[in-house]
Amino acid sequence: MKIKVQAGKSIRQAILENGLDIDNFIVADIDGKLVDLSYTPSNDLEAYLLDTQDQRSLEVLRHSTAHLMAQAIKRIYGNKAKITVGPPVDIGFYYDIDFEEPISEKDLENIEKEMTKIVEENLTIERQELRKEQAIELFKKLDEPYKVLMLEQDIQEEVVSIYKQGEFIDLCRGPHVTSTGKIKYFKLLSVSGAYWKGSEKNKMLQRIYGTAFFTEEELKRFLYQREEAKKRDHRILGPQLELFEIDSSSIGGGLVIWLPKGEKVRYIIEEFLRKKLEERGYLFVRTPHIANSDLWRTSGHLAVYNKYMFPIMTTEEGQEFIVKPMNCPFHIKVFQSKTRSHKDLPLRIAEYGTVYRYEKSGVLHGLLRVRGFTQDDAHIFCTPDQVEDEIIDLIYLTKEILTRFGFENYKVYLSTRPEEFVGSIELWDLAEKALKNALDKVGIEYMVNEGEGAFYGPKIDVEITDALSRTWQCSTIQLDFNLPQRFGIYYIGPDNSKHTPVMIHRAILGSFERFFGILIEHYAGEFPLWLSPIQAIILPVSQKFNDYAQQVFQELKSRGIRVEIDKEAEKLGYKIRQAEIKKIPIMIIVGQKEVESGTISVRRKGQGDLGSMKIDDLLKLLTI
RNA sequence: GCCGGUGUAGCUCAGCGGCAGAGCAGGUGAUUUGUAAUCACCAGGUCAGGGGUUCAAAUCCCCUCACCGGCUCCA
The missing domain is CATH 3.30.980.10 (Threonyl-trna Synthetase; Chain A, domain 2)
Known part of the structure; x- marks a missing residue:
C-alpha cells in the first residue's frame, strides 16, 4: 500500500501517524528501491509499503x-x-x-x-x-x-x-x-x-x-x-520399488543396474518414443560402444572433451580404443555410408546410444548424474534452409513427448554465438535467425543467453518443471557447424556440386537414466497406469480362491495387462498393504462373492474400493 | 577434485573400550483370512578396507575407499 512520507520524518513514523499496524510492514519501496522503515527522506515523497505477504x-x-x-x-x-x-x-x-x-x-x-x-x-x-x-x-x-x-x-x-x-x-x-x-x-x-x-x-x-x-x-x-x-528421492524409491540399483563398491559409482521393473518402465518409454520418432521419419541405427582413437582425434573430442573421456585402451597389437562419450561421430559415419543427395535431406538418424563419461566422483548423484547412460540421441543432417522447419518440428515433438509425462511447464533458453566459435559469422547469423523464427512461429516464450552457445553452434535448451516445482534440463537442440567440416561430409546439391550439411544434435528426454530419475520423483514412485511396471495385482481373499484368481490372471494377461497374483496364505489386509507399498495402481480382490457372480472387486490405489464389476468393465476403465 | 558428515544383517537403525543387537524384509510351520501389518520358530555379520594404540577395539587414532549435504564442474 502507498503512504505519504513528509521530509524529515521516517517511514516508520508515517506508518504510526496513519494509525497502521507497524508489525504488518517490513520494508518500503521508493521508486523501485527497497529501503528500511527507519529511512527518513529529505523531501516529501510517496513510499510503497511491503507487507509480510510480499x-x-x-x-x-x-x-x-x-x-x-x-x-x-x-x-x-x-x-x-x-x-x-x-x-x-x-x-x-x-x-x-x-x-x-x-x-x-x-x-x-x-x-x-x-x-x-x-x-x-x-x-x-x-x-x-x-x-x-x-x-x-x-x-x-x-x-x-x-x-x-x-x-x-x-x-x-x-x-x-x-x-x-x-x-x-x-x-x-x-x-x-x-x-x-x-x-x-x-x-x-x-x-x-x-x-x-x-x-x-x-x-x-x-x-x-x-x-x-x-x-x-x-x-x-x-x-x-x-x-x-526426501521421501520421494529417487535414490530411496529406486531400490525400494526394485527399479534400479547403483552398487558403487562392486560395480562402480555412476553405473546403473536397471532391475526388471525399472527396465519395464524404460522399455515402455523407449517404445513410445521410438514410435513417435519413426512417425516423423527418424531412422534408427545402432553403433559400437568403443572406437579407434583416431575417430576421436578427427572429431576433436580427444582434444576438447578429453577430461570427460575414460582413458585410452591399448591392445597388445598396439591399437588404441576409446569408450564413446558421444554418439555423433558414429552418426556422421552413417551419413557417410553412401553418397547423399539434397533429396535425401533432412536425414534424421536416431539411436538410443549408450555413452560413458568420466565424471569426478563428487559430482555423481543417483540417476541424475552418472558415468554411463543412454541418450535418446538423434542427429539431423539438413541444408541451412531446412533448419527452421526442422526446429519447428522438433519443438512440437518435444512438447508432445514431455506432455505425455505430465510436464506442462517449460522454460526455453536460446544460446547464441560465443566469443570463440567455428564457422562463418554469416552461417551463425542465419542459424540463429532460423532458431528464433522457429521459436516465434511456434509461439513459445524463451530467454536469450547471449554468447552462451557452444563453440560449434547455437542451441536451444528446455527446462521442465516437476511436481515439486523444481526445474530440470532434459531436452537440448544444438546446431553443429564443426563436425560436418571436420569429417568433410557433403551432399550433392541441385547444382550437382558438393555442399556441407548442417548437423543438429538433439535429445528430448536427455538420457533414460536422468529422465527416469526425474520421473520417479515427479510421480513420487506412483507411475501412471501406462508406465506402471505392474498395473494390477490379484488378491484372493484366501487360498481357496486361487484357482479363480488364476483364471482372472490369464484373462487379463491375454488382454495385455501387466498383472501379478498374490497367492500367499495371508489376510486380505496384509496383501493390500503389500500392494500399496509396491505402489501398484489397481488391486483386484476375489473371494466367495466374486466366484459366485463371476466378477472381480476393484480397489484403486489412493482411491480405495471401487466395488465389484465384470473384467470387461475394468478393461474399459483402464483404457480411459 | 574441495569442505564437513556418515559407513554395523538385504533395508532402517541401536550399541560408542569388555559375549554382535532390534524392527522390517527373507525362510519354515501353523492359520484360510473381505479392503493398509495373524502367530511361532529359523537363518542371516570380514561392524567398509588397511594399519596403529590397548590385556582387550564395532567403539580411540591414522590412511584408503564409498556414500550423503554442499561448493566447483556439467547440463
Missing part, C-alpha cells in the same frame, strides 16, 4: 536472519570465525564463514540457541552510511579481513552502508527488518563447503544454510515439505 519482504526477513546467525556465531566463536557474505536464496539464506576450527551440523543447535537469545534481546537494527575508507578502517579494527577485501576489491561505490545490531556490525546494502525481535520462526538446515567467491582456486569456507518465515505454520510446512521431498 515475496521481497520474505527475502529481507531471511537476509536479516542471516545477519542474526552471523551475530550468534561471532558471539560463540569470536574472531575464530570470519564473516564473508550471507544472502537470501530460494530456500532461505546462507552465510559463508571462515572458521578456524571447522564446525559440524551438531553445532547448529547451539548457534540456534544463541540466535533465540538475540531475538529475545530485541536489538534495534540500525543503518549507517560511511565513506569507503572509513568502512575499511572499521572492518580492519573488527578483524574481518573478508569484508576489507570486498571493500578494497569489489565495491565501486564511495559511500557504503553498514548495519548495526547490538555489538554486531556487518557490511551490507540492506534493507533489513527493524529489530532482531522481528525474527521469530527460523531454522538452521545444513553445513557444507563453499569456495570464497565461488572459485575452486580460493579457500574453502563453511556455508551454513538456514531458513526463516513470518509464521510458524509456514516454517512447519516448509520443513514438512522437505521431509516429503
Whole structure:
C-alpha cells in the first residue's frame, strides 16, 4: 500500500501517524528501491509499503536472519570465525564463514540457541552510511579481513552502508527488518563447503544454510515439505520399488543396474518414443560402444572433451580404443555410408546410444548424474534452409513427448554465438535467425543467453518443471557447424556440386537414466497406469480362491495387462498393504462373492474400493 | 577434485573400550483370512578396507575407499 512520507520524518513514523499496524510492514519501496522503515527522506515523497505477504519482504526477513546467525556465531566463536557474505536464496539464506576450527551440523543447535537469545534481546537494527575508507578502517579494527577485501576489491561505490545490531556490525546494502525481535520462526538446515567467491582456486569456507518465515505454520510446512521431498528421492524409491540399483563398491559409482521393473518402465518409454520418432521419419541405427582413437582425434573430442573421456585402451597389437562419450561421430559415419543427395535431406538418424563419461566422483548423484547412460540421441543432417522447419518440428515433438509425462511447464533458453566459435559469422547469423523464427512461429516464450552457445553452434535448451516445482534440463537442440567440416561430409546439391550439411544434435528426454530419475520423483514412485511396471495385482481373499484368481490372471494377461497374483496364505489386509507399498495402481480382490457372480472387486490405489464389476468393465476403465 | 558428515544383517537403525543387537524384509510351520501389518520358530555379520594404540577395539587414532549435504564442474 502507498503512504505519504513528509521530509524529515521516517517511514516508520508515517506508518504510526496513519494509525497502521507497524508489525504488518517490513520494508518500503521508493521508486523501485527497497529501503528500511527507519529511512527518513529529505523531501516529501510517496513510499510503497511491503507487507509480510510480499515475496521481497520474505527475502529481507531471511537476509536479516542471516545477519542474526552471523551475530550468534561471532558471539560463540569470536574472531575464530570470519564473516564473508550471507544472502537470501530460494530456500532461505546462507552465510559463508571462515572458521578456524571447522564446525559440524551438531553445532547448529547451539548457534540456534544463541540466535533465540538475540531475538529475545530485541536489538534495534540500525543503518549507517560511511565513506569507503572509513568502512575499511572499521572492518580492519573488527578483524574481518573478508569484508576489507570486498571493500578494497569489489565495491565501486564511495559511500557504503553498514548495519548495526547490538555489538554486531556487518557490511551490507540492506534493507533489513527493524529489530532482531522481528525474527521469530527460523531454522538452521545444513553445513557444507563453499569456495570464497565461488572459485575452486580460493579457500574453502563453511556455508551454513538456514531458513526463516513470518509464521510458524509456514516454517512447519516448509520443513514438512522437505521431509516429503526426501521421501520421494529417487535414490530411496529406486531400490525400494526394485527399479534400479547403483552398487558403487562392486560395480562402480555412476553405473546403473536397471532391475526388471525399472527396465519395464524404460522399455515402455523407449517404445513410445521410438514410435513417435519413426512417425516423423527418424531412422534408427545402432553403433559400437568403443572406437579407434583416431575417430576421436578427427572429431576433436580427444582434444576438447578429453577430461570427460575414460582413458585410452591399448591392445597388445598396439591399437588404441576409446569408450564413446558421444554418439555423433558414429552418426556422421552413417551419413557417410553412401553418397547423399539434397533429396535425401533432412536425414534424421536416431539411436538410443549408450555413452560413458568420466565424471569426478563428487559430482555423481543417483540417476541424475552418472558415468554411463543412454541418450535418446538423434542427429539431423539438413541444408541451412531446412533448419527452421526442422526446429519447428522438433519443438512440437518435444512438447508432445514431455506432455505425455505430465510436464506442462517449460522454460526455453536460446544460446547464441560465443566469443570463440567455428564457422562463418554469416552461417551463425542465419542459424540463429532460423532458431528464433522457429521459436516465434511456434509461439513459445524463451530467454536469450547471449554468447552462451557452444563453440560449434547455437542451441536451444528446455527446462521442465516437476511436481515439486523444481526445474530440470532434459531436452537440448544444438546446431553443429564443426563436425560436418571436420569429417568433410557433403551432399550433392541441385547444382550437382558438393555442399556441407548442417548437423543438429538433439535429445528430448536427455538420457533414460536422468529422465527416469526425474520421473520417479515427479510421480513420487506412483507411475501412471501406462508406465506402471505392474498395473494390477490379484488378491484372493484366501487360498481357496486361487484357482479363480488364476483364471482372472490369464484373462487379463491375454488382454495385455501387466498383472501379478498374490497367492500367499495371508489376510486380505496384509496383501493390500503389500500392494500399496509396491505402489501398484489397481488391486483386484476375489473371494466367495466374486466366484459366485463371476466378477472381480476393484480397489484403486489412493482411491480405495471401487466395488465389484465384470473384467470387461475394468478393461474399459483402464483404457480411459 | 574441495569442505564437513556418515559407513554395523538385504533395508532402517541401536550399541560408542569388555559375549554382535532390534524392527522390517527373507525362510519354515501353523492359520484360510473381505479392503493398509495373524502367530511361532529359523537363518542371516570380514561392524567398509588397511594399519596403529590397548590385556582387550564395532567403539580411540591414522590412511584408503564409498556414500550423503554442499561448493566447483556439467547440463
